[in-house]
Amino acid sequence: xxxxxxxxxxxxxxxxxxxxxxxxxxxxxxxxxxxxxxxxxxxxxxxxxxxxxxxxxxxxxxxxxxxxxxxxxxxxxxxxxxxxxxxxxxxxxxxxxxxxxxxxxxxxxxxxxxxxxxxxxxxxxxxxxxxxxxxxxxxxxxxxxxxxxxxxxxxxxxxxxxxxxxxxxxxxxxxxxxxxxxxxxxxxxxxxxxxxxxxxxxxxxxxxxxxxxxxxxxxxxxxxxxxxxxxxxxxxxxxxxxxxxxxxxxxxxxxxxxxxxxxxxxxxxxxxxxxxxxxxxxxxxxxxxxxxxxxxxxxxxxxxxxxxxxxxxxxxxxxxxxxxxxxxxxxxxxxxxxxxxxxxxxxxxxxxxxxxxxxxxxx
Numbered sequence: 001x002x003x004x005x006x007x008x009x010x011x012x013x014x015x016x017x018x019x020x021x022x023x024x025x026x027x028x029x030x031x032x033x034x035x036x037x038x039x040x041x042x043x044x045x046x047x048x049x050x051x052x053x054x055x056x057x058x059x060x061x062x063x064x065x066x067x068x069x070x071x072x073x074x075x076x077x078x079x080x081x082x083x084x085x086x087x088x089x090x091x092x093x094x095x096x097x098x099x100x101x102x103x104x105x106x107x108x109x110x111x112x113x114x115x116x117x118x119x120x121x122x123x124x125x126x127x128x129x130x131x132x133x134x135x136x137x138x139x140x141x142x143x144x145x146x147x148x149x150x151x152x153x154x155x156x157x158x159x160x161x162x163x164x165x166x167x168x169x170x171x172x173x174x175x176x177x178x179x180x181x182x183x184x185x186x187x188x189x190x191x192x193x194x195x196x197x198x199x200x201x202x203x204x205x206x207x208x209x210x211x212x213x214x215x216x217x218x219x220x221x222x223x224x225x226x227x228x229x230x231x232x233x234x235x236x237x238x239x240x241x242x243x244x245x246x247x248x249x250x251x252x253x254x255x256x257x258x259x260x261x262x263x264x265x266x267x268x269x270x271x272x273x274x275x276x277x278x279x280x281x282x283x284x285x286x287x288x289x290x291x292x293x294x295x296x297x298x299x300x301x302x303x304x305x306x307x308x309x310x311x312x313x314x315x316x317x318x319x320x321x322x323x324x325x326x327x328x329x330x331x332x333x334x335x336x337x338x339x340x341x342x343x344x345x346x347x348x349x350x351x352x353x354x355x356x357x358x359x360x361x362x363x
Contacts, residue, residue: 010037010176013073015093015116016059017044021081022052023204023317024110025059027165028077028172030202035178042068044090053081065092070099075176080111080131080161088119098122101155108157108172110165114138117156127153129160149319150188161314162205163322166198196318204317211267213312217325218258218269220308224301225251227358231298237291239342244298247335254328261324293356295343300357302339306332 012032016025032039043050043061051058070076076097078084087093098120100107109117114130115137117123124142129151138145149164150157150171157175159168170185179185183201186193200206205213225248232244262269289297309329316322 010035010075010178011073012037012039012075012077012176013042013068013096014039014077014079015042015065015087015097016050016061016079017083017086017090018048018050019053019082019086020050020057020079021083021111021162022054022057023162023165023199024079024081024113025052026057027162027199027202027204027317028079028108028169029059031169031173031180031198032178034180034183034202035173035176037176037178040068040073042093042096044093050083065090065096068096070096070103070105073100073105075106075108075172076100077172078107078109078113078116080109080113082112084112084115088116094120104155106155106157106172106175108159108168110159110168111161114143114158117141118143122156126156127151128156129158131161161322162317163313163319163326165204165317166195166202167319169202170198196321199317202317205315207265210316210318210321211262211265213316213325214258214262214265214267214321215269217309217312217328218255218262220305221251221254221258221328224305224358225255227301228298231294234289235291235294237346240291240295240298240339243335243339243342246338247298247302250331250335254331257324258328261321264320292347292353295339295346296353296356297358299336299339299343300355302332302336303355304357305329306336 014025014029029039040062041059042063042065045064046061049058049060078087093116097107097116101122111131112134114123114128114134118137118141121141123138126143127146128138128143129146129148130138135145150159150168152171157168157171159165167188171188173179173185196205196207196210228244228248228251232241232248235241235244259269306329309325309332313322313326313329
């Protein structure tokens with residue numbers, strides 16, 4: 001459990017710019033207000049209203065980086081999205097973050113937020129996490145990248161993505177000695193805790209958002225599972241048939257895991273909601289398809305599924321569901337690589353045609 005609320009008010013600055021990730025601002029901001037912290041949104045100029053890249057959240061700054069001082073705050077929070085790439089061009093923002101680190105203030109950073117730390121040369125020889133797209137940037141800047149939900153190194157706290165926000169924000173409150181009246185907070189190490197509830201409490205993903213994501217993923221995987229079973233029936237190339245069978249086994253497992261997760265919420269899926277029309281159209285197309293066309297279709301389905309799953313996983317503030325859907329994306333990407341190698345080897349000597357995805361995957 002968290003420490004007792006301190007008597008003196010806790011002051012927190014949130015560094016913001018346009019195109020921030022909506023939930024990465026909204027979740028810690030809401031939690032800090034519920035814990036009665038004094039929160040100021042810090043921007044570049046006072047006449048802006050910053051818009052989240054998801055279009056769901058906007059906020060005007062309370063002050064600018066020019067006049068505030070790091071010593072006026074107990075903590076500095078930097079949400080991710082595209083905003084950090086804008087923040088890093090502001091010398092006053094870099095000065096504020098550098099001063100906060102040097103003064104021992106807590107600096108809590110999410111997702112792409114480490115880009116600001118990199119600009120300030122503040123992660124050299126420190127353990128850091130962040131969105132996987134900037135892993136190499138962190139390493140090149142001298143940081144030790146850890147693929148963990150939240151990493152604490154001295155007064156620097158970092159998290160990877162929106163799904164880490166419930167744990168990240170809980171740790172932020174704990175480090176500041178803050179509590180939320182009537183809402184005991186769990187231990188950070190409690191892996192059985194329903195962390196999605198805190199995400200919902202702090203205006204992240206609602207339960208319905210999570211259920212919608214799970215149903216979307218199940219529908220996409222079950223449809224493409226049926227499609228791959230038809231590809232196997234039609235294919236003549238032995239290596240292609242082996243790869244298709246591997247995909248079928250993977251997708252069976254995906255559907256099983258997704259349905260297990262749905263049942264954790266007391267829900268069941270209605271696969272019939274898809275209807276039969278897409279599969280009928282696919283069956284008609286398959287009647288005159290050769291192996292090259294089948295591979296193009298299969299490769300397109302795998303690519304689309306991998307991208308859709310990754311996109312779904314980054315929308316959620318539920319660690320368990322996001323991790324499951326992210327793993328599905330990684331598994332499908334693995335199959336993309338295998339099928340891509342076979343396709344290049346088989347048809348690489350002529351003008352290669354692009355993938356041809358079906359009309360449904362996870363979107």
